[in-house]
Amino acid sequence: MYKKMKLEGVAKIEPDHLGDPLDAAVDKALRDKYEAVVDKTLGTIVAVLGADKIGEGHILPGDGAIYYEVTFDALVFKPEMQEIIEGEVVEIVKFGAFLSLGPFDGLLHVSQITNEYISYDEKNARLVSKESNKSLGEGDKVRARVIAVSLNEKEYRESKIGLTMRQTGLGRLEWLEANHKAEVSAKTEAK
Numbered sequence: 001m002y003k004k005m006k007l008e009g010v011a012k013i014e015p016d017h018l019g020d021p022l023d024a025a026v027d028k029a030l031r032d033k034y035e036a037v038v039d040k041t042l043g044t045i046v047a048v049l050g051a052d053k054i055g056e057g058h059i060l061p062g063d064g065a066i067y068y069e070v071t072f073d074a075l076v077f078k079p080e081m082q083e084i085i086e087g088e089v090v091e092i093v094k095f096g097a098f099l100s101l102g103p104f105d106g107l108l109h110v111s112q113i114t115n116e117y118i119s120y121d122e123k124n125a126r127l128v129s130k131e132s133n134k135s136l137g138e139g140d141k142v143r144a145r146v147i148a149v150s151l152n153e154k155e156y157r158e159s160k161i162g163l164t165m166r167q168t169g170l171g172r173l174e175w176l177e178a179n180h181k182a183e184v185s186a187k188t189e190a191k
Helices: 022-034 173-190
Strands: 002-013 043-059 066-077 084-093 096-101 104-109 118-121 126-129 135-137 141-150 160-164
Touching (some): 084 104, 084 135, 104 141
Parallel strands (some): 104 160
Antiparallel strands (some): 043 066, 084 096, 141 160
16 A cells, blocks of 8 residues: 655765755655565555655764754555455466566465466466466456565565455456356346
């Protein structure tokens, strides 16, 4: 889930940026220091939106930089347990599908796609169900639920997000639309 948050931090203005306008130098220092940082509590800081309050500058002996305490707004992404998300399939592998979810990729294991047996069609790079012949491939849009979150602060690429589509209202968007049309048609015929 994306959130706008107010954070506090320190902006280090290097000596070669001391001639720049203070707001611009602080914004650049905040972006360089905080953007793409993963924090287990906050999630991932996707973007620094700008400083609200810049405190007094501090100089440390032997360091030519000036340090400012800053309050700033940031756009943060943190996947929450049981959250319903929509994403795009970016890769199909033998054991499942990877979905793009903001700054992370989530894994949809073959056992979590449908209640049917799923096989991997290597030639077409698709996952196909045995009974209903539903398929999942790169570029497909899906709705899934987050069932596992493990954020790695040191190496964000090692973060893991587990997903499921085995519940009502979840799945490839085309499957959901077809189910909805069938339900509406059945209700219309019943009247």
